[in-house]
Every structure is written in structure tokens, then in C-alpha cells.
Amino acid sequence: MQLLASLKTRKLTPEQLFMISVLAVNGGNYLYNLILGRVLGPTQFADAAVLITFLLVLSFIAMTFQLVTAKFSVLFENELFKNFIAKVYKQAFWVGLFLGILIVVFASNLQAVFNTTSSTMFVIFGCGVPLYFLMSVNRGTFQGKKAYKSLSITYQGEMLSRLLVTLGIILVLNIKTSAVIAIGILISFVFGLFPFKAKQFSFKKSEPLEATYSRQIKNFFLLTAFYELTQIIINNSDILLVKHYFESYEAGLYASLALIGRIVYFIAWMFVMLLLPAVVELKKEGKETASILFKYVGYIAGISFIIVLGCLLLPELIINILFGEQYLAMAPLLWKYAIATSMFAISNIFAYYYLSLDKYIPVIISGVFGMLQMLLVVFYHDNLEQVVLMQIIAMALLLVIQIGFFKLETRKQKRLNLK
Incomplete structure (x- = not known):
């Protein structure tokens, strides 16, 4: 009781709240993988592991956009920031669309290389790639501006939706295929977008950045x-x-x-x-x-x-x-x-x-x-x-x-x- 009282009186900083949130998200993602391993068994889990690994690969690629956005969200302000963020959103979307199309087109080849039971899981996964890149830029703005509450919500939304949708289909409907894993991942990208500042994303031509700023962004990117x-x-x-x-x-x-x-x-x-x-x-x-x-x-x-x-x-x-x-x-x-x-x-x-x-x-x-x-x-x-x-x-x-x-x-x- 004393511990609870001290926690109530002590106000946690945004950084501490974010750390607690991240631990919860990592715990949820860990639980997701552990349940898949137990339910599917080693052979089927090998297919799921390939898709999960693809998700990790995608997260690292998209992290480039997130870190660039985070850094220059600290350095840029007002109109300069608006022009910068609009440009990054467009570039991230087109890169995500290109990679998603590649995954869909070469789904059969990926099945052969990684010895998976189906190519459908790669097709479903590829459809969600553009959303993941938009989600990463959105997170980068929250990270740079230290809006840790919003940043926490995006990670929690992604984790919880993937966990509940995937395990719901497997445990309730008793469907144990790699396509189910892919569907859960795709839906989680949608939930991970929120909260999303739609005004910052537009296909309209934005004001060009000064050469000095463009060079800084390009080099860091x-x-x-x-x-x-x-x-x-x-x-x-x-x-x-x-x-x-x-x-x-x-x-x-x-x-x-x-x-x-x-x-x-x-x-x-x-x-x-x-x-x-x-x-x-x-x-x-x-x-x-x-x-x-x-x-x-x-x-x-x-x-x-x-x-x-x-x-x-x-x-x-x-x-x-x-x-x-x-x-x-x-x-x-x-x-x-x-x-x-x-x-x-x-x-x-x-x-x-x-x-x-x-x-x-x-x-x-x-x-x-x-x-x-x-x-x-x-x-x-x-x-x-x-x-x-x-x-x-x-x-x-x-x-x-x-x-x-x-x-x-x-x-x-x-x-x-x-x-």
C-alpha cells in the first residue's frame, strides 16, 4: 500500500511513461510470438518466423524515414517543418508502394527461396507495406517533438490489434495457416497509423527546401x-x-x-x-x-x-x-x-x-x-x-x-x- 501511495504522489515524466509503454508493447509482441510457437509447433512456426522476420526487415527500412523525421522535427520549425514533413510523407509512401509491389510480384520466388508452404502470405504482407511507411513518418514526428503519449498509442495500437486479430482467428476459428499471420500484420498497420495527422500528408506539390537543408537531409538519410x-x-x-x-x-x-x-x-x-x-x-x-x-x-x-x-x-x-x-x-x-x-x-x-x-x-x-x-x-x-x-x-x-x-x-x- 505504501508503494502504491508513493507512485500516486510521484508524477512520472513523459519519457518514463513511454518506457513503460514500450515495455508493455515488447511484452505483447513477445507474447504474440510465444503463443504462435506453442500453437503452431516447430515446423509451422518456421513459416511464421519468416513472415515475422520480414516484418522486422520492413521495420528497419522504414526506421530510416522515422529517424530522419525525428531528427529534423527537432531542428526545423514552423513553415520549414511543414514543407519538410509533407515532402517526407510523399517520399515514404512511394518507396513503400514500390517495395510492396515488388513483394507481391515476386511472392512465388520468395516462397521457393525460403521454403514456405504458401506464397499468399507474401502477397497479403506486400499490400500493407505502404501503410507501414506512412506509420513510420507519423511516429517520427511524435518522436522528434517528444510527443511520447501519441507515440505510445501508435505502438500499442499496432501490437494489440496484431495480437488479438491473429490469435482470435487461430484460437477461435482454428485456422492455422501462414495467411492468417499475414492478415493480422496487415490489419495492425491500419491501427498503428492512429493518431494520424492527415493534414501533414498531401500529394500536392510543397514548397522546395533550401539547398543547404536538402543536402543535410539527404546526407543524414x-x-x-x-x-x-x-x-x-x-x-x-x-x-x-x-x-x-x-x-x-x-x-x-x-x-x-x-x-x-x-x-x-x-x-x-x-x-x-x-x-x-x-x-x-x-x-x-x-x-x-x-x-x-x-x-x-x-x-x-x-x-x-x-x-x-x-x-x-x-x-x-x-x-x-x-x-x-x-x-x-x-x-x-x-x-x-x-x-x-x-x-x-x-x-x-x-x-x-x-x-x-x-x-x-x-x-x-x-x-x-x-x-x-x-x-x-x-x-x-x-x-x-x-x-x-x-x-x-x-x-x-x-x-x-x-x-x-x-x-x-x-x-x-x-x-x-x-x-
Whole structure:
């Protein structure tokens, strides 16, 4: 009772409310995946995992538009902001439409490459892609303006609708096909759009931006797009390659392993959402930014340690509770996979920090090691343990070099300050 009373008297900041909301959203998304894994079984879950992975790939591509929108929503105001946001909405829609058409046209080819039971799920998924890109720009405006209540609503709407629609069809109507997963994802894009500021989206020609601003936006967009590409490679290539090289049963087992091990990354993403606007604003005001980096790296390192320790000491219990006995074969690999994702999550905080400061080298470093991870898995995939080991090697090297770059930059800055 005392705790409840203290919570009532203490007013939470918008940032704290957003963090609580994100934890709830991640929990809901996790529950969605866990129930699918239990209900569908390893073989069918392998198909669902491909579609979920496609959703993650799409989210990384669309995140380019969200981060660009967030950054320049902090820097631009009044008419300049209106012209900027109208332009970004149009570009995001056309890119989403183009990608959606590609997915629909090549649905049969995607079915063959990833050994799925149907191409229909790719067709349904492709129809929703333009909506997802509009949703991402909308979220970028909320993120940049620190409208965390509206930002929370969009994420909660997307998560809840996908969870309820998909599981409703599976559990109530007893329809267990990959098309059901795709329908749930498509409907969630519609709910994720709200609250939507329709006035900001128009196909009318907007006022052109000054050359200086256009160049700034273009440079940051290309830099962010490249970095998000590295995120796609590092975060999703292993699941897609395993689905390609291994049988569906093993691919389904690996998908459960990846889902549990990636909880660190999903938590880290919450801090990234808060990091970028905070760093941009501090830089705009001429203040130091390293303290923000230290704070979030400390959070992720602490959370990572607890998760890895839990996966090391209680792997069978964790897998049994979350997925069931049929997935227990992955227990010996759980802590190893958690180490790989923990190192990636910490490296990611460094990269987003420098991305906020318009520094390119950490982004290029991530790209190099994203390709290295993929190549290692392509050449070394005799078994699932070897696949995990290749990721540990790549992510350990990435983290060491990112920390080394930070130390070099810090020393360089100190020398400049002494002059």
C-alpha cells in the first residue's frame, strides 16, 4: 500500500511513461510470438518466423524515414517543418508502394527461396507495406517533438490489434495457416497509423527546401539508410539463412532460440528511441552528450548481464515455460545466443549515438561486421551451434572496435579542447 501511495504522489515524466509503454508493447509482441510457437509447433512456426522476420526487415527500412523525421522535427520549425514533413510523407509512401509491389510480384520466388508452404502470405504482407511507411513518418514526428503519449498509442495500437486479430482467428476459428499471420500484420498497420495527422500528408506539390537543408537531409538519410541496412543484415540474416540451409523443423527450433535471445535487443531499442532526440537537442544547444551515452550503455550492459546469466543457469526452464518441451533441444545454445545479441545491443547504442552526431565511421564499421557475420554463416553452417558461434565472433569484434573508436574520438576531442 505504501508503494502504491508513493507512485500516486510521484508524477512520472513523459519519457518514463513511454518506457513503460514500450515495455508493455515488447511484452505483447513477445507474447504474440510465444503463443504462435506453442500453437503452431516447430515446423509451422518456421513459416511464421519468416513472415515475422520480414516484418522486422520492413521495420528497419522504414526506421530510416522515422529517424530522419525525428531528427529534423527537432531542428526545423514552423513553415520549414511543414514543407519538410509533407515532402517526407510523399517520399515514404512511394518507396513503400514500390517495395510492396515488388513483394507481391515476386511472392512465388520468395516462397521457393525460403521454403514456405504458401506464397499468399507474401502477397497479403506486400499490400500493407505502404501503410507501414506512412506509420513510420507519423511516429517520427511524435518522436522528434517528444510527443511520447501519441507515440505510445501508435505502438500499442499496432501490437494489440496484431495480437488479438491473429490469435482470435487461430484460437477461435482454428485456422492455422501462414495467411492468417499475414492478415493480422496487415490489419495492425491500419491501427498503428492512429493518431494520424492527415493534414501533414498531401500529394500536392510543397514548397522546395533550401539547398543547404536538402543536402543535410539527404546526407543524414543516406547515412541512416546504410546503417539500417546493416541492422537488417545483423538482426535477420541468421534466421533467413537457417531457413534456407536447414530443414523446417530445425529452422523452427532456431527461430525460438532467436526470439528468446533477442529480448536484449528489443529492450535496447527503447533506449535508442529516447537517445536520438536527446543527443540532437543537446548538440543543438552546444552541450556535452557523452553522459547520455554512458547512461544508456550502463542500462543495456546491466540488463544483458542478468539475461545472459539467466539463460546460462536456467535454459531448460526458460524454454519450457516460453515455448514448451518440443523446443528443449535449443537449451545448450540459449546463453551463447544471448551473448551475441547482448554485444550487438551495446554496439548499437554506440552506433546510434554517433549517427545522431552525423559521424559516419561507426556506421561503416557496423556495415562491415554485418557482412562478416552473414559471410561466416554462409561458409560455416554445419550445425546450429556453429551458426551461433559465428555470430559471437562477429559481434565481439564489432563491440571491441566500437569501444576503440569511442576512446579515440574522446582523446581527439580532449586535445581540441586544450588548444
